[in-house]
Amino acid sequence: MGAWWDRYPDELRKEKAALDALGYPWSIDQAAMDAGQMVVRVDVPHEGGVLALTAIYPDTFPYFAPMVTTDSARFQRHQHPLGRNLCLLAREGEDWSPGHDSLATLIEEQLPAILEVNSSSAVPEVVAQTEDHVGEPLSSFLPYVPECAIIVPDETPPADVPSGRLSLCLRTTPAGRSAQCFVNGVVGSIDDMQGKPLVTFKKSIPSFDRPACGFWLRLNERPTVGTFESAGIDLFKLVEGKLPPLTKAIQAAKRDEVFVVGLTYRDEVSWRHSADDWVFLAIQVVRETKRSRPAEIRPHIVRADWGGEKAWLRRAPFLTPLRKKTALVVGLGSLGSPIVLQLARAGIGGLRLVDDDNLQVGNTVRWAMGWQYAGFQKLSALVLHVATDYPYTSVRSFNHMRIGALPNPPAGQPSQYDILKQLVTESDIVIDAAASYRVSHFLSDLARELGKPYLWLTTTHGAAGGVVGRVQPSKKMGCWHCFQRGLADGSIRLPADAGTDEVQPGGCSQPTFIGAGIDSDAIANQAARLAVATLCSGEEGGYPDFAWDVAVADLQRGGFSIAPEWTPYDLAVRQDCLDCSAQA
Incomplete structure (x- = not known):
């Protein structure tokens, strides 16, 4: 492809006409142009002398602005201290308007502001209104x-x-x-x-x-x-x-x-x-x-x-309350692993992780990380990754724990129940990503017993839909059992389901659902947001809370992928829920 002036000859004519209209002496460096580079020199009257400007045009002109430099003056502000180019446009040229702006408009409209800011007689109030509010550290x-x-x-x-x-x-x-x-x-x-x-x-x-x-x-x-x-x-x-x-x-x-x-x-x-x-x-x-x-x-x-x-959290100050929070995450598969990484990214102070599964290459189509961790325990891989990439989050891991599995530990050692009870006690939220009805039943009841928020998430066949929900003991609301009754009578709708068969890949002891991380991540990400909002609830300046407690998502409809559509619900106490009515 040729130079920009060959591609857009009208733009070159417009540049020349605008410079002529500006009225200052200007010239094109013909040697540079012969070499494929557009360089224009302009002499601008300044303080009884001449400010010699050199403009270098990018080969992507007119979509991007020329760079204007000067060696005839040194300015304290809005000039690169090494390259001598002038900051004529704020925010790396975002104000440049292709097809309208030109080198002449930069000189006529933007250069006077730089000269005024650097003038010995500059009025501070005028400077504050004129220049972009960006520091210029060396x-x-x-x-x-x-x-x-x-x-x-x-x-x-x-x-x-x-x-x-x-x-x-x-x-x-x-x-x-x-x-x-x-x-x-x-x-x-x-x-x-x-x-x-x-x-x-x-x-x-x-x-x-x-x-x-x-x-x-x-x-x-x-x-x-x-x-x-x-x-x-x-x-x-x-x-x-x-x-x-x-x-x-x-x-x-x-x-x-x-x-x-x-x-x-x-x-x-x-x-x-x-x-x-x-x-x-x-x-x-x-x-x-x-x-x-x-x-x-x-x-x-x-x-x-x-x-x-302080420096790390300046980009997201509303996450500061998480620094004093700890989450227990049970189940580190396609839903639990991205939640762990999202919470670590958000700066949570502590994580307690429970799982009993190995990572296989096939998992990586929807697991949070890739092949380098193949053969690791999922828990070990996450512990190593968090320690390497998010050192402000401390992690305790509990491997080889399949909740409800036998045999029981030898006499004198803590039971599985004792360990889980201690973990829930020292955590500020229980996140259930185990995708097991029995595990959810157990964890939701244990969290209620210990007065801890409980959050669960699931996805459907084909990762066509999913559910996220929470129970907050501090609020008068329903429980996980109320949610199950809502699903049963239709007052809470079911998520979309692709109806696909399960598969049992080589090396797996159990069948698993078909689905990709590009879909299941939408469920996990919403659950992470709900977890952060729950942990920050009541904290001044924290991440804003949601107005609902349960949300059902569809990611497919009629054989087509759709933008995630969420239906939120309040989790109200149900009169037919024996657990809630017993506590009322």
């Missing part, structure tokens, strides 16, 4: 090593401590990256230079299994960097000579040895709000010290990734 603009990051806690070291040591846990370098710098891990503790801990971050992540040491340095101000190419060296110059133990370690290092140094400093982390920020250097020794020749180093810039609880 860390947003730096060139980082791909796939490298250091996870840091919410807290930073005290401002009166100038430097110190880092305790790190790093990921092992992947195969094929031995010649490239690779630093990926988490800060375990931030210490002073004598090793006294100042900040600890005790998050054990199995994949970060290589202990390492590093250093940190507090800068008095936001660092200044020149270009993308020089940024690493510019930052290293701020470190050089300020950390004697680092200097000594580098001089004694072997080729390809890497030292991690964190730089912390005050910066604008959100609009007009300053706080400590981090950037890390991975200082790689490319030639070791030999006689009087000093070591040759190459500094790489590594991204800081904020992983403290």
Whole structure:
């Protein structure tokens, strides 16, 4: 395909006409155009001189805006500190209107706002109304090593401590990256230079299994960097000579040895709000010290990734109440496994998991995870995955527990009932994904006995429909038995059912239903939402609750797939329910 001006010749004519109408001197870089790149230069009068602009058009123009840079002026705000491009459009160009906007409209309509914001006579109230309310920390603009990051806690070291040591846990370098710098891990503790801990971050992540040491340095101000190419060296110059133990370690290092140094400093982390920020250097020794020749180093810039609880939950603050909650999930199949992951993603404080089944490759068409866990106990796979990906959630697992199965444990050991009673007692909700009528009967009664919310979910043949429901002892409402009576007399409708036969795949001791995760996940996801809402009920600022207690879903109708259609119900006390009437 040709260049954009060959595809859309009218757009090129419109660009030229708009620039002519603008009235400023402009020119096209013909050499760049011959090479397939549209570059336009425009001289804009500014403060008695000329602001020289260079516009580089993407090959996807006019759908995306030109990038406008200037080397003739340095602005404190709304200019990339390294690339010198101007932020003429907010939100990465979302305000660009293809077919209407042009380079001339950017210069005429957007450039004056940048010049006003950066003027020495700018009025703060006008600036606040003019500019997009987005912070511009230096860390947003730096060139980082791909796939490298250091996870840091919410807290930073005290401002009166100038430097110190880092305790790190790093990921092992992947195969094929031995010649490239690779630093990926988490800060375990931030210490002073004598090793006294100042900040600890005790998050054990199995994949970060290589202990390492590093250093940190507090800068008095936001660092200044020149270009993308020089940024690493510019930052290293701020470190050089300020950390004697680092200097000594580098001089004694072997080729390809890497030292991690964190730089912390005050910066604008959100609009007009300053706080400590981090950037890390991975200082790689490319030639070791030999006689009087000093070591040759190459500094790489590594991204800081904020992983403290406050930073982590800022995207969903209404989930904060879950940090103090624990859920018991019984049954970790196609419905229970995605619920476990959704609750861990939501930041629940604790999970108690019960199951007695192995994961087979065939399960993965509807199980929460894939082939790498084939042969694992489903419970073991989930425990490992949660520990690796959601370290803020603690997990206790109870494997090889098939509720109601014999034989009973030997005398003197806790019975299955004792274990389950203890689990329900220490949990804030019981989630029943076992898809067993007898198990549901038992768990619903045990939860009622102990005054705990009980939530259940099921799906139908073909995963054509499903049900989610809950009982909240704190409210005057019906129970699981009331729900069963509602199904029996039709006051609660049945979900859609594809009527498919069950199958018994190789290696399975029991037949199982036919259905795919793309359907059953809709049931599990709604159940997870209901569980989170129940756990946050009554908590200020928590996830909003639902106005119903039972919902029946259809995912198919008349042989066609449909958008999930839910019918909600209040779970009212039934007079013919012996359990509820006995308690009334």
